[in-house]
Amino acid sequence: MDFQSLTVTELKQGYQYRSQEAVYVCNYCQQTFETGRVYQFAEEMFLGKQAVEWHISEEHGGNFLQLLSNESKYNTLTDKQKQLLSAFQSGKKDAQIAEEMNVSHSTIRHQKFSFREKAKQAKLYLAIYENAFLGHLQEEIIPIHNGATMVDERYFMTIEEREQIINENFESLHPLKLKRLPKKEKKKIAILSRIIKEFVTGRTYGEDEIKEILVGIYDDYVTIRRYLIDYGYMNRTPDGKAYWVND
Known part of the structure; x- marks a missing residue:
């Protein structure tokens, strides 16, 4: 769960509402429930909001348990x-x-x-x-992701700084295509923070899937893959056969 992007209300209730899509989204697995649609669980019928609440209770053990057991560094x-x-x-x-x-x-x-x-x-x-x-959102320091390793000044940048680095080093964002991989650590982190968005949290990827996605972004996919692991954006099994986003 990327709780740093959620409001306090969204954290308390365990889901968010996306008005443009008219869906309720579970914070923990990203499953969506449409407004006005009827969902059946067991022998009961629920509309979108009630459905996502039932889902969190039955599939995730309740929002309180999920928050309490969250392994973020902010849970002290x-x-x-x-x-x-x-x-x-x-x-x-x-x-x-x-x-x-x-x-x-x-x-x-x-x-x-x-x-x-x-x-x-x-x-x-x-x-x-x-x-x-x-009123100063562009100057706000971007939250450090949960899996960050060796946290130091490299990770401290504003939204404006990150956007500038991304615009300078990617030739295209749709589809994502990297022009160059800078040597400066802060710039690498900004670039990796954009690349990781191409992967779905909660899903496990095979080695070939990782290669296919990264090759489309940058020719030296091996280096990008290593950096995603080294900087804590992804985890993998010891044999390197399975990868997943570090949330």
Whole structure:
């Protein structure tokens, strides 16, 4: 899940709505559900919005579980905190949670208070951040992708910088065709961030499929493939037979 491109509301509900296509899209597998269309699951019938909600609940174990278990570097919750949040989300009474975790009732109350305080801090920070950068989107630093390796200044660039690098080094974006592969690391990262969009998250690719896609983009596909792995945009099995996008 590319959660960095989603709004807080989209993260909370587990899906996004694309108005131009009139579809609801699952954040976790990108399955779409059309507005106004009736979907049947088991013996029940659902319209688009209800269908994607049912899908997330039944196919992904619920949005809460997916968010809690997300392996992004931004999920800094400890195992104990995750255990507590799961217990709170289940609706259990504080006394029951305290007994199950072998702690005092007051400890559970204190932990609940701490979670609320962190939420307030996060809400205030988000409001301040969005006000600070409102109207300056072109100067906003692009979020670093989850699989990034050896994170340093190479990864810090604005939307405007990335677009300029892409325009200078690709002779065509539709279809994608790379003119040259620059030596500067920052430019390589910008180019790789565009190339990875040619692959579908959640899908496994064979070695021949990877070659076919990359050859169409750049003659030295082996180098591009190696960089996609080295810079954490893709993963592969040890034998190099299967590849997938690192989300």
